[in-house]
Amino acid sequence: MPGLSFDNYQRNQFLTNSAGYNAPKATSTGTTIVGCKFKNGVVIAADTRATAGPIVADKNCEKLHRLAPKIWCAGAGTAADTEMVTQLISSNLELHSLSLNREPRVITSLQMLKQHLFKYQGHIGAYLIVAGVDPTGAHLFSIHAHGSTDVGYYLSLGSGSLAAMAVLERDWEPDMTKEQAMNLCAEAIQAGIWNDLGSGSNVDLCVMEVGKNAHLYRNHLTPNVREQKQRSYKFERGTTAILKQSIYNLVDVVEEPIATTGPDAMEVDS
Amino acid sequence: MDAINVDINHLKKGEVSLGTSIMAVTFKDGVILGADSRTTTGTYIANRVTDKLTQIQDKIWCCRSGSAADTQAVADIVKYHLQMYKANNNGKSPSTKIAASIFQELCYNNKDNLSAGIICAGYDEKNGGEVYTIPLGGSLHQHEYAISGSGSVFIYGYCKKNYKPNMTKDETVNFIKTSLSQAIKWDGSSGGVIRMIVLTKSGIERLLFLPDEYVNA
Numbered sequence: 001m002p003g004l005s006f007d008n009y010q011r012n013q014f015l016t017n018s019a020g021y022n023a024p025k026a027t028s029t030g031t032t033i034v035g036c037k038f039k040n041g042v043v044i045a046a047d048t049r050a051t052a053g054p055i056v057a058d059k060n061c062e063k064l065h066r067l068a069p070k071i072w073c074a075g076a077g078t079a080a081d082t083e084m085v086t087q088l089i090s091s092n093l094e095l096h097s098l099s100l101n102r103e104p105r106v107i108t109s110l111q112m113l114k115q116h117l118f119k120y121q122g123h124i125g126a127y128l129i130v131a132g133v134d135p136t137g138a139h140l141f142s143i144h145a146h147g148s149t150d151v152g153y154y155l156s157l158g159s160g161s162l163a164a165m166a167v168l169e170r171d172w173e174p175d176m177t178k179e180q181a182m183n184l185c186a187e188a189i190q191a192g193i194w195n196d197l198g199s200g201s202n203v204d205l206c207v208m209e210v211g212k213n214a215h216l217y218r219n220h221l222t223p224n225v226r227e228q229k230q231r232s233y234k235f236e237r238g239t240t241a242i243l244k245q246s247i248y249n250l251v252d253v254v255e256e257p258i259a260t261t262g263p264d265a266m267e268v269d270s
Numbered sequence: 271m272d273a274i275n276v277d278i279n280h281l282k283k284g285e286v287s288l289g290t291s292i293m294a295v296t297f298k299d300g301v302i303l304g305a306d307s308r309t310t311t312g313t314y315i316a317n318r319v320t321d322k323l324t325q326i327q328d329k330i331w332c333c334r335s336g337s338a339a340d341t342q343a344v345a346d347i348v349k350y351h352l353q354m355y356k357a358n359n360n361g362k363s364p365s366t367k368i369a370a371s372i373f374q375e376l377c378y379n380n381k382d383n384l385s386a387g388i389i390c391a392g393y394d395e396k397n398g399g400e401v402y403t404i405p406l407g408g409s410l411h412q413h414e415y416a417i418s419g420s421g422s423v424f425i426y427g428y429c430k431k432n433y434k435p436n437m438t439k440d441e442t443v444n445f446i447k448t449s450l451s452q453a454i455k456w457d458g459s460s461g462g463v464i465r466m467i468v469l470t471k472s473g474i475e476r477l478l479f480l481p482d483e484y485v486n487a
Contacts, residue, residue, distance in 0.1 A: 111346075118343045121383075122282055148286045148338030150309070150317045162314065 030198020032160025033063060033074035034168065034188045035129040035140045037153045038181035041209035042131040042138045045185035046074045047160065047193050048219070049200035056200070062218070064204050068093055068104040070214045071132030072206045076158035077145060078125035085126045089113050106132040106139035110149055118147025127157050133208045154184075160192025160199040167191045178207060186221055193223070200224060281337055281385055286311050289459020291421030291450050292322060292333035294391035294401045295433070296414050297442040300470035301391045301399030304446035305333050306421065306454050307462030318462045327352045329469050330369045330392035335419035336406070337385040344386055348372045366392030370402035370410060378408025389416050393469035417449070421457030425449050439468065443477065444487075451484040 015021040030051040035044040046063035049056055065073050065086040071093075075082025089112045097104040110130055117124055122145045131140045142155045154172045156164035167188040176184065182205060192199040203221040208214045259265050281287050292305040305322040308315055322334045324345045330352070334341035351372050355364045370390040377386055390402045403416035415433055417425060429449055437445065446466060454460045464484050466477040 114339075114342070118339055122285065122339075144284075144286050144311075144316075144339065146282065146285045146337070146339035148309075148342055150320065152317065152319065 030160070030196065030200075031063065031076040031158030032156070032164050032189050032192025032196060032199040033076050033129050033158050034156045034164050034185050035074065035131045035142070035152075035154065036168065036172065036176075036181050036185050036188075037138060037140050038176040038178055040138070040211075041133055041178065041207065042140045043178070043181045043185050043205060043207045044072060044074045044129055044131045044140075045189045045203060045205045045220075047189050047199040048202040048204060049193075049198070050079055051198055059201050060219070062204065064206050064216065064218075066090065066216075067109045067130070068097070068132065070134065070208055071104060071106050071109055071130070072208060072214060072216075073109075073131070074129045074157075075126060076161075077127040081124045081126045081145075082128065085113065085116060085124060086128070089116065103134055105134040105136060106130060106141065107136075110141050110143065113143050114147045114149050117143065117145055122146040129155055129157055131206075131208060132214070133210050138208065138210055156188065158192070158199065160189075160196035163191040163195040164188040178209060182207065182217075182220075190221070190223070284311060285385075286316055286338040287336070287459070289421070289457065290322065290335040290419030291417075291425075291453035291457060291460040292335050292389055292419045293417040293422070293429070293446060293449060294333060294389045294415065295437075295442050295446060296391075296399040296401055296435075297437045297439065299399075299439060299472075300393040300468070301401060302439075302442050302446060302466055302468050303331050303333050303389070303391050304450055304464060304466045306419075306450060306460040307465060308460055309338055310459055315461075320462070321465060323465055323467045325349075326369055326390070327356075327364060327392070329394065329474065330364070330366050330390070331467050331469065332369075332373070332391070333389040333418065335387040340384045340386045341388060344373065344376050344384070344388070347376060363394065365394055365397065366390065366400040366402065367397075367412075370404065370412075373402075373404050374408055374410040377404050377406075381406070381408045387418050389418050391416075391469070393471070395471070399469065417453075419453075419460065421450075421453030421460035424456040425453045428452055439470075443468075447479055447484050448487045451487045454484075 016023055030049055033046040048060045050058035050061040063075055067073050067090045073086055089109055093104045093109055125145050127145055128143045142150045142157055154168045171184055186203050189203045201224050202219045205217040205220040287310050289308055289310050294303045303323050307320045309317045309320045323331055325331050326349050332345060352364050352369055373388055373390050387406055388404045393399050401413050401416050403411045414435055417429055432445055450464050464479040468475040
C-alpha cells in the first residue's frame with residue numbers, strides 16, 4: 001500500500017503523552033554531500049556517518065544512490081526518506097526509459113523527484129544532489145525537501161555543507177580534469193568530516209564521465225580507521241565452567257546413495 | 271473567520287526562499303525582465319547564482335519571488351497549460367494575458383498553501399510588451415512596469431521618479447540595473463548578480479551584470 005500510514009498515530013500519542021515513552025528519533029544522515037562538474041563530466045561525493053540524535057547509528061553507511069546506471073544521487077536529511085524516494089524514482093525511471101526506448105535523462109529524474117517531494121510539502125525530508133550523464137550531456141542539480149531545485153557547477157548539502165562550500169568556493173575552477181574534480185570533492189567532504197559533528201568516517205565518491213560507465217569509489221578515502229586495540233578482549237576457553245554435558249540424538253542418520261543409473265535411477269530431464 | 275489574520279507571508283521552517291528583488295519594464299521595442307540571484311534558507315545563502323527569470327513560452331517569461339518550491343511548481347504547471355493551449359490551437363501562441371491569467375488562477379485558488387509573488391511579462395506582435403503582476407493573494411494587475419520581492423520596498427520612490435514610458439533598450443537596461451542595484455544594496459535577502467531578459471520582435475536576449483559593474487551604478 002503506497003503512501004504514508006497514520007495507523008499508529010493514536011497509539012503513539014498515548015505512549016508519548018500518557019505513558020512517558022519517548023518517540024524514536026529518525027536517523028538523520030547528519031551529512032556532508034557535494035557535487036562538482038569537470039571538463040567532461042560530473043563527480044559527486046559524500047561522507048559515511050549516519051546519526052540518531054547525538055549517537056552515531058552507522059559508521060559506514062552508503063549515501064550515494066543509483067537512480068540509473070549513469071545517474072547517481074547523494075542524499076542528506078532523513079536517511080529513510082532519501083533511500084525510499086531514491087528507490088521509487090529509480091524504479092519509475094527504469095520503466096520510463098524502457099517505455100521510451102531511450103537512455104534516462106537527469107532532468108527526467110529531477111522532475112520526478114521534485115514533483116514527488118512538492119506533493120508531500122516537505123514532510124519527506126529528502127535533500128539530494130542529483131548528477132549524471134545522458135545523451136544531452138553532463139548535469140548537476142540539487143533538490144530540497146519542499147521541492148525546489150537548483151543548477152550549478154558545484155553544490156553542497158547537509159549539515160556539513162557550509163564547511164564543504166568554503167572549500168569549493170576557494171578551489172573550484174572551470175574545466176577541471178577528472179582527477180582535479182575528484183580531489184576537490186574529497187577535500188570538500190573532508191572539511192565536513194573534520195569540522196561538522198554530524199559528518200564523519202569515510203569519503204565515498206562517484207564519477208560520471210561522458211561516454212564512459214559511471215564509477216563508484218566506495219570508501220575512496222578512509223581517514224578514520226580505528227587504531228588497533230591495546231589488548232585482546234577475547235575470553236579464553238574455560239572461563240565459563242561447564243557443569244554438565246548431555247547429548248540427545250533427535251534423529252537416526254542413515255546414509256543412502258542416490259542412484260543415477262539403472263532401474264532405480266532418479267528421473268531427471270536430459 | 272481566520273482568513274484575515276493568517277500570516278500569508280510565512281515560509282515553512284527550512285523552506286528555501288527567493289528573498290528577492292525582481293522587476294519587469296515595458297519599453298519602446300518590448301519588455302525587459304530583471305532579477306537578483308540570491309536564494310536563502312534562513313541566513314544561509316543556498317544559491318548565490320540563481321536564475322529567477324523563468325521561461326513559460328517562447329516570448330513569455332516570469333520573475334519568481336517567495337518560496338522557491340512553490341514558484342517553480344506553479345511555473346511548471348503554467349508552462350504545461352500553455353504548451354497544451356498551443357497544441358490544441360493549431361500552433362497559435364498564447365498571449366501574455368492568458369499566461370498571467372493562468373498564474374492568477376493557480377495563485378488565487380491555492381492561496382492558503384502557496385507563498386508566491388510572480389511578475390509575468392511577455393512580448394507579442396499585436397500588443398507589444400506587457401507586464402502583469404500577481405502578488406501573494408492572487409490578484410492580477412497590469413502595469414507599464416512592476417517591481418516585487420522583499421527588496422522592492424526600497425525602490426518604489428526611485429522607480430516612480432525614474433521610469434519614463436517608451437524608453438530605448440539601453441535606457442531601460444540602465445533603469446533596471448540602477449534600480450536593482452539599490453534594492454540589492456539595502457535588502458539583505460537580495461544579492462549576487464543581476465540577470466535580465468530582453469523580449470523584442472528580434473528575439474530573446476540574456477544579460478548578466480556582475481557586482482563590480484552594478485554596485486556603483
